[in-house]
Every structure is written in structure tokens, then in C-alpha cells.
Amino acid sequence: SAVISQKPSRDICQRGTSLTIQCQVDSQVTMMFWYRQQPGQSLTLIATANQGSEATYESGFVIDKFPISRPNLTFSTLTVSNMSPEDSSIYLCSASAGGNQPQHFGDGTRLSIL
Amino acid sequence: SQQGEEDPQALSIQEGENATMNCSYKTSINNLQWYRQNSGRGLVHLILIRSNEREKHSGRLRVTLDTSKKSSSLLITASRAADTASYFCATPTGANSKLTFGKGITLSVRP
Numbered sequence A: 001s002a003v004i005s006q007k008p009s010r011d012i013c014q015r016g017t018s019l020t021i022q023c024q025v026d027s028q029v030t031m032m033f034w035y036r037q038q039p040g041q042s043l044t045l046i047a048t049a050n051q052g053s054e055a056t057y058e059s060g061f062v063i064d065k066f067p068i069s070r071p072n073l074t075f076s077t078l079t080v081s082n083m084s085p086e087d088s089s090i091y092l093c094s095a096s097a098g099g100n101q102p103q104h105f106g107d108g109t110r111l112s113i114l
Numbered sequence B: 001s002q003q004g005e006e007d008p009q010a011l012s013i014q015e016g017e018n019a020t021m022n023c024s025y026k027t028s029i030n031n032l033q034w035y036r037q038n039s040g041r042g043l044v045h046l047i048l049i050r051s052n053e054r055e056k057h058s059g060r061l062r063v064t065l066d067t068s069k070k071s072s073s074l075l076i077t078a079s080r081a082a083d084t085a086s087y088f089c090a091t092p093t094g095a096n097s098k099l100t101f102g103k104g105i106t107l108s109v110r111p
Helices: none
Strands: A004-007 A010-013 A019-025 A031-037 A043-049 A068-072 A075-080 A089-096 A109-113 B004-007 B010-014 B019-025 B031-037 B043-050 B055-058 B061-066 B071-076 B085-093 B098-101 B105-110
Touching (some): A043 B098, B004 B085, B010 B019, B031 B071
Antiparallel strands (some): A019 A075, A031 A089, A068 A075, A089 A109, B055 B061
């Protein structure tokens, strides 16, 4: 199964600033996704990171707030822009070969905004 | 809306006992996946069961799938304190197989 490295693992940020989270997969994968998990909640999909094109965002998430890049089949970044305390969450990257293959997750980035 | 809904929401058992967690979903699926999340960590994939499978085993884990009832169960046998975690079921939807997660079950195994 794919091994996914995500960094930073945690950060404390000031409101109004932006943070970029990196996700590296150890093998080429078809699909990469970004999820948010608010405290005590389940995971909510932010967007599908598409290689070489704009990400596909879910309802309630916009590119200006969560710009995503995926320059190749093994790497993606998520930026959380103009952060507010409501953005305090765990952000998780996942990857899959698609079809009936499982998604594998990184350890997540625990983000706190003061 | 949630595709998968687990029950119970919380489960506390003694070490050595079995733990059964249930998941229901709403639409037709190609597969259903179970994940474990230790506190504050990423998700670990446990088992994927395809829609044409009824039961699957992996070590102390047994997953069943009943597509007629749109439900799945995860059984952990001979539980250990290290099994304490949150467990999620998830189903892929759409052409890109994005996952929709249930709310999760918090399992506590008392030593």
C-alpha cells in the first residue's frame, strides 16, 4: 500500500496568515484528496486534487480559501488562506489507485489558529 | 448528508471481549471501507469489502456486508487495549471514488 507523508504534522498560526501543507506519496497514484476533520467530528472532503489541472472542490469549499496544487502523480499541496479560529482542524491527505482500491491516509496536520 | 452512519456512537468493553460496530449507508456502492483513527492521528485502512462479497476477514477483524439492507458490520474479536480508537465506515461515490465517511464510533477497551 502507498505510504503518505504529510507535513507539517502540526502548527499554531496567527489569524489572517496562510499555511501550506504538503503531501508526498511514495508511488504514483491516480487519485489524491484533501479532507478536513474538525474537533470531535468526522472527515469532510474538501477537494479532489487533479494532476495538472484545477482541483475539484466540494460544496462549501472554494479555491480562494483552499488553493490546491498537484504538479505530478506523487505530490500535492493544500493552502489554508487567511486563517481564522474556525479553521482549526486536522487536515488530511489521502491517495488511491482508484476503482476498488482503498484510500490511504497521511498522519494529518493538526492546525490551531490563535 | 452522511452516506455512512455507524452505531453505536460509543462502545466501552473489557479487554478480551468482542466488539461489534455497525454501519448503514444510503445509496448503492461498489465497496465499503473501514478505517481506524487513533487519537489525533491519521486514518489507518482496515478492510475493504466489495459489493459482491458478503464477509471478509483480516486477523482479528471480520467485516460483513448486506447490500439488501445497505449495512455492514465490523467485528473485533478478543479486543485489546490497543484497539481503543475511533472507527469509521466510508463508501466511495462519484467517478473519482471520493469517500463519504460516517460519524464514527469511539471504542474504549478497558484493560
